[in-house]
Amino acid sequence: MDIKRSLLLLGLSYGSFLLGQEKAVDTIYIFDSQMSKVKLFHPVRTITPKDIEKNSTNLSELLRFQSSIYIKENGRGAVSSPSFRGTTAQQTAFVWNGININSSFLGQGDVNNIPLFGYDQIDVKAGGGSVVYGSGAIGGSIHLNNILDFNRGFKASVYSEAGSFDTYNNFLQASFSNDKLSVKVSGSYLTSQNDYKVPEFVVGSTGFYNVNGRYYNTSVNIGASYKIADHQTISWQNQMFDASQHYPVFEQIGNRTKYKAQTLRSLVAWDINKSNLSNSLKAAYTEDNFQYFSDLNQPKASGAEGKNYILKNDFNYFITPKININAIGEFQVNKGEGYQAEKDSQSGIGVISRNVGSLSGLIRYFATKDLRFEGGIKKDFVEGISSPLLYSFSGKWDALKWYHMGVNFSRNFRYPSFNDLYWRPGGNLDLLPETSTNIDMNHELIFGDFKITLSPYYMDIKNLINWLPTPYGYWAPVNTYRVESYGLESQATWNKKFGKHALKLDAGYTYTKSINKNTQMQMMYVPIHKAVGNIEYGYSFFKLYAQGLFNGLTYTTTDEQRSTAIDPYFILNTGVSAAIFKKYTLGFKVNNVTNTVYQTVSLYPMPKRNYSIYATINF
Template sequence: MLCSSYGGFLFGQEKAIDTIYIFDSQMNKAKLFHPVRTISPRDIEKNSTNLSELLRFQPSIYIKENGRGAVSSPSFRGTTAQQTAFVWNGININSSFLGQGDVNNIPLFGYDQIGIKAGGGSVVYGSGAIGGSIHLNNILDFNKGFKGSVYSEAASFDTYNNFAQASFSNEKLSVKVSGSYFTSQNDYKVPEFVVGSTGYSNINGKYYNTSVNIGVSYKIVPQQTISWQNQIFDASQHYPIFEQNGNKTKYNAQTLRSLISWDIQKANLSNSLKAAYTEDNFQYFSDLNLPKTSGAEGKNYIFKNDFNYFITPKININVIGEFQVNKGEGYQSGIGVISRNVGSLAGLVRYFATDQLRFEAGIKKDFVEGISSPLLYSFSGKWNAVPWYHAGINFSRNFRFPSFNDLYWQPGGNLNLLPETSTNIDMDHEFMFGDFKITLSPYYMDIKNLINWLPTPNGYWAPFNTSRAESYGLESQITWSKDFGKHHFKFDTGYTYSKSINKNTQMQMIYVPIHKAVGNVEYGYSFLKIYAQGLFNGLTYTTTDEKRATAIDPYFLLNTGISASLFKKYTLGFKVNNITNTVYQTVSYYPMPKRNYSVYATINF
């Protein structure tokens, strides 16, 4: 979308406003200074089990999953799940209770693109954007007429996955509706993984989820658009047990997200006013046949305004104001009816010195009821030194304020907690050699006031600001794509080196693999496509003392698949996951499936 004039992201977007509407208006600006890895709907078909499986094959993210489809959490660059921000169409959707996103209780389908951004981003995206952020974005097209698609998949372990989408647009109105339904008995077995005296069986591991997405955008006048995006999600997860006669439990979750946006787009000015309502409810059942044991209801009212103005063709100012009311009520958790007001004001200045050199500086102050929040800042620069080498640098201060559980859970909640803060610095070196692109990104983070839950003398656990950590390492990526007539080749690989050290003990933080590598190779000829996908995960400690006996051993996964497109409307595909039959786990005691299969079909009309 960039054009040759300074600040081209705004002018380029204004030129294309008759074509698409993007709900997260900050993403185009972020891409001017930060590498953002974009996952398309076609990429999702390779890892369609759940969002955890998709993110697992991204080089900068580690996924902890308590068995396939169960509780799952992400982490960037050796940080924690609470230091990862999930952003839905520009709105931070981390749970007010947990302070994180439960990956397997977020729909996989229904987005037009998923963005992966490593590094701090609290100035724009708020609490939790310390290690990185995951962006779930919807796009509405104009002047595209009617389009639709249906995706259906059947897989091992009585797994069925269905997704349908339809859209219509003319020059003033755009409507898109989609829905998904996923169900799995998830009864896989891993005989080599011994639990007690027998091999592992994923007993009581079934789960299902349903989601509905509705998006509407209407042009009031050519430069003003009113848009609405809505998502409804309902899910149930049965938690695995180790014995057939064990106590069977489950967890139900319901989510509602609704966002209205009024956007003004002119040649040198834009403004996006958003009003959002999000609701997260969950219930835990300690016995499938009894009423719920515990639960919570969370409701968030969010108002956000993003004002963008070019003072001159080289100087751009961006002011972002946000106000939230976070409400919650717990059930059998000691948490009563609670409410918290959160406000913030951020300002950014971008200077486009030349077509090859640009800078961005930002500052932000959050106002969190009952909590003293630090002043946040960021600085980024991008220099396209020569056609084959581009360099970037990013420096920022980021934070996470305590969650409802951290503050109010009884017994144990601690009202004296301080926010976690971090100082981040990273560099990006991009080398282009013909069709090859190589990216090297060293980084360093210093994190203070880490919140950890620890046992107390009174017999219960409580959160404390206990330690300080530093995380440093290197992210790298190589991409190559080439067409030879009807032959298409694509190669994409990434490697991450992560050291995350508790400064009190000088030990590696738990569930942070020092080495991780992923790779993807595709070959296409005419209507046929074949791919292979690999993942290497290095030694991963599960205790704070780096005990080797309890660490997760290194493992390598290999997936492969083939698909054929017929008459440009129909696609048939077959996939084999974990083709090498590797026994592996991402969380201790919960092995993942061995070799498994799926067949799928897509119809476009």
């Protein structure tokens, strides 16, 4: 998308040098309005609903095969966390429609307790973004976005899939819009016995059998937008999610446990969009609850409830046709309450509350249609914590028709989570926020339908928060060492049509060095090499795709022990589909075609070859 169209969709287009003879476009409401601005300066990988169908098991699988992120999954469908550019899970921000949704308790997102379906696009942005997206946006951010459009009438679709290990996946979506009102409703249900076997992976004296690996989840999404005037809309987006995960055991007689989670996210927005001015006022409520059962047949042993009240305003104004200012203000009230089966227990979280506010200012200068700059500054006000001043600078230059370059420099941070501060025993009220200095460059080479992106980067992270054992018999968080992370991300894409034939290639390679500056050793669960590739061929109503993932040697200890490291592996997936009468699609997928034995977390192997069949109906 070029600058003119991006700005027009944002309601920011102003000045003849930007507009020219631009044609009118359909009215589209994007809940995360900042993302279109981010794309003017940073490469962002966009994953569409059609891409999601290729990796429909869960969000972990999707990100593993279609992004540069390393996903640590304790067996299929279990606890899962991201490692972005060699950072920790707490240093990746999950953003739902412009709102940071990292857990207040853990400071991170549990990837498998975030719905996979129900979004119009998933954007993956590498690099620091704390000036816009707040705490945790150090290594990168994952954006779960919904879009509402107008004058599209009625549409509906049903997706249903059945796969190995008694896995059933269903998704239904319906939408209606006219010139004033747009409504979209969707729901998903996923269940799996997940009882896969890996006999070659020996645990004790026997092969691995994923006993007690069952999981299920349900999600409902409701979105609506109404034009209250020519340049004003009021919109609502709501998501409800309920999930259960049984934690795998290594023996049939092992103690069987489970974890249940419920989330509620609700967002109301009032937007004004004029030719040189726009304003988005958002009020949101998010709730994250979980319960842990130390025995499947007994009441919950522990749990917690988290509630967040959020007010955010995003104001944009073109002072001149070339200068745009952007002011963002946000205020949150974060509340949490822990639960222990024994009322007199001295462990866990009590009743806590924290106020968090922030003010950001950005200025964008469009020197010419080929050269633009952005500078930003932000101050956070976190109750009980001294927060650093954050800043960012970005520049993008379309130097030649076939060569574009960009540079980004920023300071980012993560403030301590509720568990870091208040867990009993061990919580540390003296913790400092983690901070990072990030710099990266982006080089885009375009030759017709072929595009290559090269992005070298460097990060210096200070005051890393680690939980370490104490002389008193419990663990406690402390600010420990610095981490230096550097490497290269690359992406190559090629799209070509020959009559009824279509070919699409998409491949990426990531080189990552993430070094503990005290020991000069690689951080845990950071593969030095990762490569992904997708190839898709279509002819008329027929499509065939293949998907590959290579993961290099991955250390699982802080001292680079080779004996306990995860060996390199290569995974190949493939699938075929056919569209019938344009409304019906039937497909068949084979995951892990080569029957590879592999793991992403030590001692928890992933499934060998498995299959699924699916059908889609469009109305």
